[in-house]
Amino acid sequence: MRAKTAAMSRFACGLFGLSLAVFLCPPSAGAAALKGKVSASGGKPAYGAMVTVSDAARERRETVYTAEDGSFAIRTPYAGELEIRARLAGFADATLTRTVAASEIASVDLELKPFKTPEAASDALSASAFNARLPWRDVTKERPAFISQCNYCHQVGNATTRIPKSHEQWMATLDKMEKGLMSLLSAGEKATIADVLARGFDGKPLVVAQSYGASPTLARAKVKEWLVGDGYTFVHDAMVGHDQRIYSTDEGHDILWVLDRTTGKLERNVQPDIDLPRGGMFSGIDLPIGTFTGKHGPHSMAETSDGRIWITNALSGTLMSFDPKSRAWRTYGIPDDPVYPHTVRVDRRDIVWFTIAASNQIGRFDPKTETFRITRLPSNGIVRWVSQELFPTLLRIGSWFPHQAYHLNISTHPFFGERVLPFPYGIDINPKDGSVWYAKLYAGKIGRLDPETFEVEEWDTPMKGPRRPRFDKDGILWIPAFDEGGLMRYDPVTKEFQSWKIPSVGLGEYETPYALNVETKSGEIWMAANNSDRVLRFSPVSKTFMSYPSPTRVTVLRDFSFAADGSVCSSSSNLPAYAIEGGRAALLCIEPDGGAKDREALGVW
Amino acid sequence: MRSDTSSRPFLVQAYTVLLVVAALLTGYFGLSAWGYLVPAAVTLGLAALLWWGRWPHLLRIVLDLNVLSGALMLLVVWYGGVLGKSKLDVSGVMMIVNVVTGGPLMAVVGPPILAALRFGRTLPAWFAVNGAPSSTEASA
Numbered sequence: 001m002r003a004k005t006a007a008m009s010r011f012a013c014g015l016f017g018l019s020l021a022v023f024l025c026p027p028s029a030g031a032a033a034l035k036g037k038v039s040a041s042g043g044k045p046a047y048g049a050m051v052t053v054s055d056a057a058r059e060r061r062e063t064v065y066t067a068e069d070g071s072f073a074i075r076t077p078y079a080g081e082l083e084i085r086a087r088l089a090g091f092a093d094a095t096l097t098r099t100v101a102a103s104e105i106a107s108v109d110l111e112l113k114p115f116k117t118p119e120a121a122s123d124a125l126s127a128s129a130f131n132a133r134l135p136w137r138d139v140t141k142e143r144p145a146f147i148s149q150c151n152y153c154h155q156v157g158n159a160t161t162r163i164p165k166s167h168e169q170w171m172a173t174l175d176k177m178e179k180g181l182m183s184l185l186s187a188g189e190k191a192t193i194a195d196v197l198a199r200g201f202d203g204k205p206l207v208v209a210q211s212y213g214a215s216p217t218l219a220r221a222k223v224k225e226w227l228v229g230d231g232y233t234f235v236h237d238a239m240v241g242h243d244q245r246i247y248s249t250d251e252g253h254d255i256l257w258v259l260d261r262t263t264g265k266l267e268r269n270v271q272p273d274i275d276l277p278r279g280g281m282f283s284g285i286d287l288p289i290g291t292f293t294g295k296h297g298p299h300s301m302a303e304t305s306d307g308r309i310w311i312t313n314a315l316s317g318t319l320m321s322f323d324p325k326s327r328a329w330r331t332y333g334i335p336d337d338p339v340y341p342h343t344v345r346v347d348r349r350d351i352v353w354f355t356i357a358a359s360n361q362i363g364r365f366d367p368k369t370e371t372f373r374i375t376r377l378p379s380n381g382i383v384r385w386v387s388q389e390l391f392p393t394l395l396r397i398g399s400w401f402p403h404q405a406y407h408l409n410i411s412t413h414p415f416f417g418e419r420v421l422p423f424p425y426g427i428d429i430n431p432k433d434g435s436v437w438y439a440k441l442y443a444g445k446i447g448r449l450d451p452e453t454f455e456v457e458e459w460d461t462p463m464k465g466p467r468r469p470r471f472d473k474d475g476i477l478w479i480p481a482f483d484e485g486g487l488m489r490y491d492p493v494t495k496e497f498q499s500w501k502i503p504s505v506g507l508g509e510y511e512t513p514y515a516l517n518v519e520t521k522s523g524e525i526w527m528a529a530n531n532s533d534r535v536l537r538f539s540p541v542s543k544t545f546m547s548y549p550s551p552t553r554v555t556v557l558r559d560f561s562f563a564a565d566g567s568v569c570s571s572s573s574n575l576p577a578y579a580i581e582g583g584r585a586a587l588l589c590i591e592p593d594g595g596a597k598d599r600e601a602l603g604v605w
Numbered sequence: 606m607r608s609d610t611s612s613r614p615f616l617v618q619a620y621t622v623l624l625v626v627a628a629l630l631t632g633y634f635g636l637s638a639w640g641y642l643v644p645a646a647v648t649l650g651l652a653a654l655l656w657w658g659r660w661p662h663l664l665r666i667v668l669d670l671n672v673l674s675g676a677l678m679l680l681v682v683w684y685g686g687v688l689g690k691s692k693l694d695v696s697g698v699m700m701i702v703n704v705v706t707g708g709p710l711m712a713v714v715g716p717p718i719l720a721a722l723r724f725g726r727t728l729p730a731w732f733a734v735n736g737a738p739s740s741t742e743a744s745a
Contacts, residue, residue: 187637396693409640
């Protein structure tokens with residue numbers, strides 16, 4: 001009977017056409033909707049609270065934000081025993097389970113109450129609250145290495161990483177990071193960080209206030225999350241393909257995940273084997289068992305006009321293509337001793353460009369002729385020159401003693417820290433002239449490579465840690481400054497920089513923006529805020545930031561990609577995934593107007 | 606065994622100081638990356654051989670190996686494409702040989718010492734004086 005009613009409902013909606021149906025029709029069969037209000041203690045409306053609905057299998061979640069009157073409305077594709085949770089900074093979660101039938105519009109009111117204990121309040125804080133209070137003797141001198149080398153793989157300060165430890169135990173942890181993840185800390189920096197973490201993470205609850213900001217714009221948004229893999233899955237980048245599916249690289253397991261956002265179906269494509277040991281060229285280091293079982297280490301993706309997905313394989317030093325239609329893979333060995341192919345982009349002529357981070361190179365690959373041209377970038381100093389020249393050899397020595405990391409004992413980084421490599425990282429193509437631009441993470445530079453003459457020019461950035469830049473449609477380069485929690489703008493015509501500090505959610509906190517992307521129509525910049533579980537949206541017109549709090553604690557995002565429907569998508573990529581709230585990595589999309597559409601459809605305004 | 610070090614030539618003193626400085630710098634590196642303690646010790650040992658004028662053949666062999674492995678390593682790294690997949694294995698072996706024979710700093714200070722050993726008069730004479738057995742030792 002219910003199915004029949006739903007079918008009639010769908011038929012009626014069809015009369016109005018698809019666009020009208022989005023706004024006017026009740027949810028279709030198999031889709032439950034919820035509406036109601038969230039109040040804080042005393043019945044006061046909770047503004048900006050997140051209402052998250054998890055499906056019956058707890059594999060997918062959708063979230064909307066409450067309006068000023070505390071109201072919310074959400075249409076989901078779920079039915080059955082759903083979990084509904086309201087969350088707002090400063091309050092304990094309000095969670096309930098409700099069985100909601102397909103096509104049902106359930107009314108749910110939730111009340112947020114104060115935390116019962118100071119410990120519970122402290123546990124709900126983001127990593128940024130904890131690492132902002134670490135007792136650095138000289139923040140400007142000592143903290144940059146911590147941000148640069150510790151925060152880029154994971155948050156330090158969340159529930160799994162702020163466990164009280166002795167200096168010796170922290171030294172052992174930092175040794176593990178060095179031997180297992182190639183953290184480039186000098187011996188002195190390691191000792192300092194171990195000392196600060198031992199004194200700073202003392203297990204005592206923090207009493208601080210955080211505000212993620214509520215706004216009418218936030219109340220219009222909706223977040224969708226799809227869980228991926230297990231607690232060891234390491235999804236790195238996510239990219240929306242021309243077919244509107246989300247492609248995501250699992251760097252630890254040589255898998256390309258493909259998500260159909262409409263059906264929620266997740267496809268698992270395993271990369272072809274290669275004649276290398278576990279860890280690929282990095283088999284000498286002690287890669288974390290479980291998280292890294294693969295050989296290729298697929299990292300970044302870009303798509304050519306024929307629909308092929310191009311993947312930089314960081315561990316095997318190869319470029320790979322994947323045809324989504326035939327599911328055929330092709331592997332291309334990169335010449336000239338590449339170490340850690342990193343970000344990849346495709347220009348208007350379908351030429352594939354990519355950075356090779358640890359060997360300081362830019363790669364160019366022509367899919368038609370299947371030929372490479374590798375350009376060595378300026379070394380930026382003699383120490384970096386020596387280190388980059390010898391790094392491939394050092395890795396090979398390491399591979400003779402699998403997973404022992406012996407070769408690090410003759411590396412230069414224990415003395416110089418990250419200053420041993422320039423590390424070209426993000427890359428993008430200027431839409432105005434087709435030139436290739438890159439950011440050098442450790443050298444603190446951006447550079448331009450002429451695609452015809454291969455001449456290179458570089459500039460120092462005003463803020464440190466330029467990571468993954470992107471061009472807007474007017475040829476302005478936007479650059480996240482990871483090490484200084486900022487956003488930079490560079491105009492290649494005037495050769496002038498502008499920079500902004502990212503606002504924090506609490507006193508003294510800092511932000512770690514890993515990547516950004518520019519939405520073509522609006523010109524707005526969407527960027528990661530990986531220290532405080534947020535996504536930022538910057539308006540180049542008003543020069544202001546707004547933030548979207550993540551429904552999930554421990555949200556570390558990588559690249560951003562836009563779907564044709566306006567969704568802003570990324571991957572929740574904290575290493576390890578089991579440290580993420582719920583213990584799983586996820587693909588996620590923010591629909592900036594998704595919440596508003598649900599409100600209109602359900603008549604809640 | 607006789608040792609006449611009372612009239613130690615300036616060249617011996619200068620090269621010994623160079624080697625000691627190289628050993629100390631390498632050792633300082635070794636405080637952060639212990640692998641560099643090996644070349645530091647080797648360099649210090651060669652400084653001692655030079656200072657006391659002993660075992661010139663050992664000094665020369667170690668210096669030869671060090672300079673040769675360093676030069677070969679760079680050549681292979683830069684122009685070793687023809688070696689294919691073996692390229693990094695060859696440069697890796699060269700790097701290890703270089704490290705255990707005194708390390709990269711030795712490869713910098715080594716060539717003038719080698720040149721003085723091969724083509725000069727002072728160092729061979731110094732080793733001849735101190736390395737040659739005394740008449741008593743010879744008759745015994």
